[in-house]
Amino acid sequence: MSISAGELNEFEVEAAAWFAENKPGDPGFLLPQSFMEVGTDQQFEFLRDWQRKVYEAGYLGLAWPAEYGGGGKHQAFQDIATAEMARQKVPFMTNTIGLSWAGPLILNMGTEAQKQAYIKRILSAEDIWCQGFSEPDNGSDLGNAQLRAVRDGDEFVLNGSKIWTSLGSYADYMILLARSNSETNTKYEGLSYFLSPMKIPGIDPVPIRKLTGEYGFTQTFFDNARIPDSCLIGEEGKGWQVAMKTLTFERAVSGGQAGGVHSMPVFAGEVVELARHAQRDGRPAIEDPLIRDQLVAFLIEERGLELNNQRAQIPGLNTEWPGAIAMARKLTNSEWRQRLNLFAVTLQGANASRYVDDALAIDGGRWQRGYFNSFSSTIGGGTSQIQKNIVGERVLGLPKSA
Amino acid sequence: MTEPAEILFSDEQAQLREIAETFSANKAPMAAVRRQLEADAAITTELWQEIAGLGWLGIAIPEDFGGSGLGLGEVVAIVEPMGRNLLSSPLAATTLAAQAILWSGSDEQKSQWLPQLAGGAVAALALTEAHGDWDLCHLTCSASRTASRHGDMLSLSGGKTFVTDAAMADLFLLSLALDGAPALLLVEKSALGEAALHREVVIDETRRSYGLNLNGIEVPVANLLPAADVSGCLKRLHLGACLLYAAEMCGGATGVINLTLEYLKTRRQFDHFIGAYQALKHPMVDALVGLEQARSHLYHAATVFEMGNLTDGRGEVAVRMAKAQAAAAFAFASDRAIQFHGAFGFTYDCDAQLYRRRALWCEQQHGDALHHRKQLAALLLD
Numbered sequence: 001m002s003i004s005a006g007e008l009n010e011f012e013v014e015a016a017a018w019f020a021e022n023k024p025g026d027p028g029f030l031l032p033q034s035f036m037e038v039g040t041d042q043q044f045e046f047l048r049d050w051q052r053k054v055y056e057a058g059y060l061g062l063a064w065p066a067e068y069g070g071g072g073k074h075q076a077f078q079d080i081a082t083a084e085m086a087r088q089k090v091p092f093m094t095n096t097i098g099l100s101w102a103g104p105l106i107l108n109m110g111t112e113a114q115k116q117a118y119i120k121r122i123l124s125a126e127d128i129w130c131q132g133f134s135e136p137d138n139g140s141d142l143g144n145a146q147l148r149a150v151r152d153g154d155e156f157v158l159n160g161s162k163i164w165t166s167l168g169s170y171a172d173y174m175i176l177l178a179r180s181n182s183e184t185n186t187k188y189e190g191l192s193y194f195l196s197p198m199k200i201p202g203i204d205p206v207p208i209r210k211l212t213g214e215y216g217f218t219q220t221f222f223d224n225a226r227i228p229d230s231c232l233i234g235e236e237g238k239g240w241q242v243a244m245k246t247l248t249f250e251r252a253v254s255g256g257q258a259g260g261v262h263s264m265p266v267f268a269g270e271v272v273e274l275a276r277h278a279q280r281d282g283r284p285a286i287e288d289p290l291i292r293d294q295l296v297a298f299l300i301e302e303r304g305l306e307l308n309n310q311r312a313q314i315p316g317l318n319t320e321w322p323g324a325i326a327m328a329r330k331l332t333n334s335e336w337r338q339r340l341n342l343f344a345v346t347l348q349g350a351n352a353s354r355y356v357d358d359a360l361a362i363d364g365g366r367w368q369r370g371y372f373n374s375f376s377s378t379i380g381g382g383t384s385q386i387q388k389n390i391v392g393e394r395v396l397g398l399p400k401s402a
Numbered sequence: 403m404t405e406p407a408e409i410l411f412s413d414e415q416a417q418l419r420e421i422a423e424t425f426s427a428n429k430a431p432m433a434a435v436r437r438q439l440e441a442d443a444a445i446t447t448e449l450w451q452e453i454a455g456l457g458w459l460g461i462a463i464p465e466d467f468g469g470s471g472l473g474l475g476e477v478v479a480i481v482e483p484m485g486r487n488l489l490s491s492p493l494a495a496t497t498l499a500a501q502a503i504l505w506s507g508s509d510e511q512k513s514q515w516l517p518q519l520a521g522g523a524v525a526a527l528a529l530t531e532a533h534g535d536w537d538l539c540h541l542t543c544s545a546s547r548t549a550s551r552h553g554d555m556l557s558l559s560g561g562k563t564f565v566t567d568a569a570m571a572d573l574f575l576l577s578l579a580l581d582g583a584p585a586l587l588l589v590e591k592s593a594l595g596e597a598a599l600h601r602e603v604v605i606d607e608t609r610r611s612y613g614l615n616l617n618g619i620e621v622p623v624a625n626l627l628p629a630a631d632v633s634g635c636l637k638r639l640h641l642g643a644c645l646l647y648a649a650e651m652c653g654g655a656t657g658v659i660n661l662t663l664e665y666l667k668t669r670r671q672f673d674h675f676i677g678a679y680q681a682l683k684h685p686m687v688d689a690l691v692g693l694e695q696a697r698s699h700l701y702h703a704a705t706v707f708e709m710g711n712l713t714d715g716r717g718e719v720a721v722r723m724a725k726a727q728a729a730a731a732f733a734f735a736s737d738r739a740i741q742f743h744g745a746f747g748f749t750y751d752c753d754a755q756l757y758r759r760r761a762l763w764c765e766q767q768h769g770d771a772l773h774h775r776k777q778l779a780a781l782l783l784d
Contacts, residue, residue, distance in 0.1 A: 307409060396683075
């Protein structure tokens with residue numbers, strides 16, 4: 001597929017104009033910063049309408065096949081649209097699990113019927129997707145999933161529960177890892193992977209209150225819920241391989257995501273601004289040498305992580321440990337973000353003690369809430385400690401942890 | 403359209419890097435590094451001549467003066483693999499001295515020295531003084547003008563320190579105060595008396611460092627670099643040195659991480675390879691993550707150098723970030739290397755100490771991480 005620079009330039013100009021024109025104004029309530037933080041119907045409706053509008057305008061799923069509702073264009077177009085969304089700081093696309101994990105998975109290994117049924121509705125946010133991997137007793141140990149899927153003719157009967165289901169209250173479908181055979185040699189062989197409907201009898205998502213006091217996800221109970229075996233993706237008993245494939249999309253090691261922004265990023269520059277206004281000893285905090293040193297340390301690290309993304313594209317500069325940057329990205333970025341949020345809180349002096357909804361809370365309390373919510377990224381999708389095992393074993397070649 | 407690439411890595415750089423990797427691994431295996439610790443010089447004459455023969459001393463020297471007309475960015479691609487293997491040589495000092503002559507020298511100085519330096523003559527940098535201040539404009543060495551039958555001369559006084567590889571140097575690039583302002587001066591080996599150099603005992607035993615006593619040395623006034631802005635030239639030299647130290651430190655961190663990994667994969671305790679223990683595994687990932695960021699900063703800084711953007715703020719920010727991050731990464735990796743080798747790590751025979759000593763030298767020359775963050779604060783926050 002050949003594309004001209006002129007064509008891309010023209011598209012960029014159009015995209016910039018469209019987002020400038022259509023970017024939503026202040027909704028009058030504090031928006032969440034990622035799909036994992038959507039806690040109220042008001043927030044959800046607002047974000048779903050916005051995603052649908054972006055898709056209908058032609059700025060989402062541009063590189064997905066046209067026959068399933070995508071744009072059928074070169075990835076470069078989507079990259080431009082996504083960059084424009086980031087540049088104009090528009091609200092994020094709320095159907096992240098559909099757009100970034102389930103969608104590429106279905107396109108990669110789903111049946112024709114599954115592609116026809118799901119892809120377009122993922123893009124338009126008509127179907128919201130959630131993920132059923134973690135269980136109450138099996139967080140990071142994904143291979144040990146115990147939710148039972150017992151075959152009964154051409155159906156499976158589901159019993160058990162999944163937990164930490166982001167968007168669980170709103171989701172229409174779940175990517176679900178379940179145990180279809182409990183008598184296998186290894187725990188991994190007995191797993192199957194389903195594209196399960198959520199709004200059927202026997203499935204009950206119960207909201208969980210987060211450390212912030214908000215509701216952002218559910219524990220999802222399965223009580224004799226019946227789904228047809230056409231919900232299987234991949235072969236029965238091969239669910240582990242499908243789950244591993246999913247994680248490559250989730251961790252952005254594999255490409256093929258629909259695009260769009262999926263969180264409201266934080267920048268060290270915003271914290272520098274905060275330091276200009278905070279006070280220490282009767283002077284702006286930014287004049288305090290110790291605070292300056294910490295700010296610069298954050299700026300160096302932010303720049304290093306940005307530059308990592310560029311260097312990762314140059315094979316000649318990744319000969320020693322190929323893939324190290326991509327494999328460690330979730331770890332490095334989530335940990336950085338958490339420390340930055342916390343530093344932004346402590347910068348506020350006595351005002352650090354205020355919280356969201358206090359009339360005098362600095363920036364509406366977003367740093368306080370951001371710090372608490374940042375644990376969703378250092379815990380969810382494999383804790384930082386598990387990430388270190390993965391990087392240590394797969395990148396550095398160290399033996400598996402005992 | 404999209405942002406311009408901030409890291410460029412040319413085919414030339416990739417080729418150079420590959421050759422330098424093989425060369426360093428072959429010529430500086432640990433046994434050779436250990437042998438050299440006992441020798442008078444940091445590097446054998448034969449190996450230095452081989453390096454000259456490969457054209458690496460002229461990489462950043464224009465073709466008109468016998469070099470290859472590339473830049474310091476390409477030199478980074480050589481220095482990093484050398485650092486990985488702890489290969490010690492006057493390559494960085496010779497390269498930087500040539501750059502100073504190129505930036506600030508007269509036509510005569512360029513034609514006289516650049517071809518020689520490209521061809522294997524050794525240059526030493528005499529920029530640091532006993533006060534230990536990293537500010538290269540903080541000068542107590544001085545010169546007074548005298549007239550003699552040889553013409554206008556400068557009579558030098560004071561002393562320089564940390565002049566590496568001075569005993570094998572043909573040329574010294576010297577900073578001093580003249581008429582109340584910084585000046586840069588070329589001093590040939592022949593101008594030094596017998597007792598001018600004395601060996602210093604330094605923390606990095608792969609290096610040969612000397613004190614240089616300037617008292618009694620006389621050189622022609624014509625040996626001054628005629629730059630109008632000597633402070634600016636000193637700053638560029640400082641940033642160039644930071645860039646090459648950052649490269650050396652990234653290489654060193656790569657080497658020491660591999661050294662430690664090898665041990666963690668072969669040493670068994672309590673029925674497990676010790677690398678299976680998360681108390682050791684996780685800090686190794688921290689070391690890797692620190693190094694990966696350092697290398698991204700390094701090759702960005704190298705790119706900025708190539709573009710000649712050194713003296714605008716962007717280049718200075720890139721280089722200082724690279725040095726600060728590389729120092730932090732190498733310090734952590736080499737410190738943990740000693741600890742993770744257990745009792746063996748406490749011995750002279752364990753190679754971890756060689757890297758730790760190298761890391762301390764590299765960080766403490768031309769500004770430690772804290773110093774560079776302080777300079778960055780002024781550039782980024784004010």
